[in-house]
Amino acid sequence: MPLFLSTQDAGFEADFAALLGMKREEAEDVDQAVATIIADVRARGDGAVLELTARFDRLALTADKLAFSKAEIAAEIAKVTPEDRAALELAAARIRAYHERQRPSDLLWTDETGATLGWRFTPIPAAGLYVPGGLATYPSSVLMNAIPAQVAGVKRLVIACPTPGGVVNPLVLLAAELAGVVTVYRMGGAQAIAALAYGTETVQAVDKITGPGNAYVAAAKRRVFGRVGIDMIAGPSEILVIADRDNDPDWIALDLLSQAEHDESAQSILITDDAAFGRAVAAAVERRLETLERRAIAGASWAAHGAVIVVRDLDEAAVLSNRIAPEHLELCVAEPEKLAEKTTEAGAIFLGSWTPEAIGDYVGGPNHVLPTARSARFSSGLSVLDFMKRTTLARMTPEALAAIGPAAERLAISESLQAHGLSVRARLDRLNG
C-alpha cells in the first residue's frame, strides 16, 4: 500500500519531509570500472571498442562494421509496420513543430555611447546521442533527443546504440532517419561514451553527448563532462497528479500507473482535496494493477514510493507541489491554468483531465526529457538551446571607449590587474593626443 497522508495529520510535516527525502535509487559504484574503460578507449581506439563490444554485447565486429550501412538500415526499417511508421511520423512532425518555435533570436544594438552590443547563437558542431539497447530502447527518446539537435542546426548528429547479440529495434533506426541522424554506431556502455568524447580511428569525436543510459553510461558521461558537453543525468521518473473529486478515479489511477510501470524506482503521487476521491483512486490502482503486464514493476513502485496526500484546498496543493518540484505535473482540476500560475516548480505541466501525461511522452510536442529528483527547481527539459551556444559580441568606437574606458581602467586598478588597465589606457592616450 502506498503512503496515505493528510495535511491535517499531526505528523504530516515529518511524513512529507521523509517522502521528499526518500532515496529511490542506490547508485551503483561503477566509477573505477568506467575510468578503466575510458582510458582503454583513449589508448587503443577502435581496438578497445571492438573488444569491449564483443565482451559486453556478445557481438564480434570489425571496425568497418561499427556503423550500420545504408543497406542495413533500409532492411531494418522495411520491417516497420505502416501503422507504427505513421504513428512515429506523427510524433516526429509534432515534436518538430513544437521545437521549431524554440529557435532563439540573435540581437545586435547600438547604445547611447555608440558601442555595438549583442549576441549570436550558433549550433554545436557535432552531437552524439546515446540510445540504450535491450528492453529500454525507446524510439520516442530518439525523436526527443535528435529533433531538437536537428532543429538547432547541428551538422553532424550520430547515435551510439548497443545491439546485444546483433539485435536492433527497427523503430529506433526509423526514428533516427526521421530526425536526420547521419551515422548509427553499434556500440554501447562506457566504451561508446569514450569513443564519442575522444574519437577513435573510426568514430569522429563529437562536442556534446545526450541521452539516457545505465549506471555505466551515466558515470562515463560525468567523467567526459568538460571534454564534451552533456545533458542532465536523469534519475527515475516521477509524476504528481493534483485532482479534485470531479475526475474518473480510473483515469487518474492509470496516469499514476503510467509512471509506476517505468521502473521500481519511479514515483507516483496524488494530491487531492477530497479524501474519499483519494481512496477511490487508490482502489482503482489496485484493480488496474491486476491486469497489467508490468504489474510486478508498477506494483513495487506504487507500494514503495507511491503516495496519496489529502489537502484542505488547492492553494495548499500548490505549496506542496512546489516543494516536490515534480518532473511531470498533471492538473486535473476545474481551472488548471489558474492553478498552474501557482505551481511554478515543475518540468512539464499537463492541464486538465483530457491531458494524460502519456500524451507528452509521445505526440504532444514538448520534450519528454525532463528534470527529475526535484531539479525542476533549477533546470529545464531538453530544448533546442541545449544544442546551440551563445557568443556575446561587442564593438567599441573611439567615442564609446572614451566614454566608458576610464571606468574600466579604474576597476582594473582596484583589482590589481594593471595590464587590463593599460590596454584601455594606451588607446585612450591615442585619442587624447
Added chain:
Amino acid sequence: MPLFLSTQDAGFEADFAALLGMKREEAEDVDQAVATIIADVRARGDGAVLELTARFDRLALTADKLAFSKAEIAAEIAKVTPEDRAALELAAARIRAYHERQRPSDLLWTDETGATLGWRFTPIPAAGLYVPGGLATYPSSVLMNAIPAQVAGVKRLVIACPTPGGVVNPLVLLAAELAGVVTVYRMGGAQAIAALAYGTETVQAVDKITGPGNAYVAAAKRRVFGRVGIDMIAGPSEILVIADRDNDPDWIALDLLSQAEHDESAQSILITDDAAFGRAVAAAVERRLETLERRAIAGASWAAHGAVIVVRDLDEAAVLSNRIAPEHLELCVAEPEKLAEKTTEAGAIFLGSWTPEAIGDYVGGPNHVLPTARSARFSSGLSVLDFMKRTTLARMTPEALAAIGPAAERLAISESLQAHGLSVRARLDRLNG
C-alpha cells in the same frame, strides 16, 4: 619565449595539435577532503561551518555573526572612494542594461488539433553566489554573477565570501548591494558550498550555486551538483587575438598580457597574417613585461603557454580559431564583422582594435563569466537564462486527444508500456461512447 609557429612550417599540424592539447593546470586532488567537509556540514550544520571557518580563515565567529549585519555592510561601503563607486555603478548599469535584453518570452499557442501548447519561464527561487576571498576577490565578478540573477527575478540571492582574518573588500559589499544581494555570509571553501546546498540552522539552502573558486570550491560544486544547480567549472582564462599588420603592436601586446597577468596557467595566443607584425608584438610584450607589477605571473604564462601563429590569410585564421574555440576572441582586422561570421566557436568576440578585451571584463555589458578550455564549442557564458527554468505546458481538448491519442497509444504499445496506452485509451473510449 612563447611558441612561434607558421602554418607553412612542415611540422605545423603536430605543433598546433600539441598547443591545443596542452594541459595548463594540474587538478589538485582534494575530493576526499571535500567529501569529509560536506558530510561534516550536513551532520553538524552551523557548528561545522564555524569550526572550519575558525581553522581555515583564522576567524572566530558565532552563528549570529555568520552574516554581515546591515550596519557592518554600511560601515565597509562607506570606505569606498567616490571614484570607485562611480565606476562600479557605471559597470552595474551597463551590465544590467545588457542582461535585461536576455529576458526570455513565454509562449502559448493552439495548434490545428485544438491542443494548447507552450512554455513558461520562472526564476529559480534562491541562488547562492560564491565570491573568493583574498587576492582574487573581484567586485566585477560579483556584478557579473549577481545581476543576471537579479534580472531573472531570483527572490533570494545570497553571497558566501571567506574573510580571512576578518578582512573583506568593501567594493565586494558595494557590488553586492548594487546587485540586490540580500545576505552576505562570512564563509568560504567547501564548507560554504555545503552550507548553501544543504542548509544549516543559520544558512537557508539555495537552489543553484554559481561563481568562481579554488580547487576545494570546484570539487564541492561538483559534489553538490544534482542537489542544487551549478554553473560551469571554470578553467584558467585565455585569449586569442587575430590581428593584421594595421595595428599598434603595443596595443595587441597589452591585450595578450591582460590575460597572462591573471594566472600562470592563463593562455594568450596571437594569430596574424604578417610574420613581421607577429615579431613586433612579441617584442612589445617583452618591453611591457619589464614594467608590469605582475610580471612574474604574466611572464611565466606567456613563456609557457603563449603563442604567435602566422597564417596565410584570415580564412586560415578562422579555421584555427574554431579549433581553439577561445574564451575571448579579439578580431583586430579591417572588417571584423565579416571575419566574425566565420569564427563560430568562441565565448565572446571583441570586434575591432578599439575593443580591448578588458572592456568586456568590466563595463562593456556582456558577461565575463565565459566558457574556457575549448568548451565554447558547446557552452555559453553566464546569462539570465542560467537563473530561470522553463516549464513546458500542454492542454488537450477531447477533439485533440481524439486526433493524436491513437498514435500515442500505438507507440506506447510498441515500447511495451501498457499503462501509458491505457491512460489514453480510457479517455478515448469515453469519447467513443
